[in-house]
């Protein structure tokens with residue numbers, strides 16, 4: 001059983017057919033969760049687990065923390081665990097990811113030195129509210145980074161920038177069942193101590209790291225601690241449906257509102273305009289050249305100088 005699960009965890013999830021996964025989950029749900037905890041993949045090499053567990057001030061985020069040396073993607077592992085019945089608040093961390101996933105189907109470069117983590121969430125909420133989880137996570141990341149002394153700003157919908165360079169990205173993946181959210185995986189990548197020169201050239205000029213900005217190494221354990229504490233606060237607001245409080249915080253740290261932007265959408269379409277505000281459902285309101293207001297639900301945001 002353990003061997004089989006390890007094989008699955010090591011494999012690229014694309015390789016696992018839905019049928020195989022379902023068969024395994026139906027028959028051995030509980031076993032899988034138990035076996036994951038026992039896997040030799042767990043390591044305390046770069047994170048002080050004791051400190052992490054003892055210093056967390058959360059009630060449920062991080063009650064279960066799985067730390068790996070290498071996985072394909074922490075989102076994929078978290079998805080696997082969520083399917084097998086793991087609880088809300090379970091956190092998956094990996095030192096490196098071989099197939100880190102970015103938005104719009106892109107690869108997310110994840111060498112060691114970064115924070116690559118995913119959280120399993122099970123909010124009792126309509127699927128239409130899922131985009132707000134992404135914004136809430138952006139607020140938690142930005143607050144965490146500001147608390148360690150960098151000028152973090154949020155670019156709609158969920159890039160965290162320092163001086164216009166990306167320091168963190170968020171990938172939210174939701175599983176929906178009959179008009180309710182079954183579970184949501186929130187994946188957060190923070191360029192902490194990684195060496196930019198290890199990344200593809202075209203990326204190097206677009207991103208920054210905390211080490212670059214602060215000229216010191218930020219301890220992973222401390223950073224994760226701060227983030228998880230911050231995350232639970234803002235996620236509780238989401239669960240209490242205090243969306244305005246989240247959006248107010250988002251607006252205060254926004255790099256997008258008040259700027260001319262171009263939103264690249266799927267199928268090669270793009271919309272240009274002045275970013276007027278963010279609406280209650282998390283979409284962006286643009287004022288186009290002709291003065292018309294346009295609501296944009298998703299896309300890649302480019303800020304015009």
Ligand code: BTN
Pocket residue numbers: 072073074075076097099100101102103104106108110115116117118159168169170171186187188189190
């Ligand atoms: C983006 O494109 O901006 C989103 C990047 C999200 C990366 C994180 S790293 C941890 C988690 N696991 C993944 O495979 N992706 C997310």
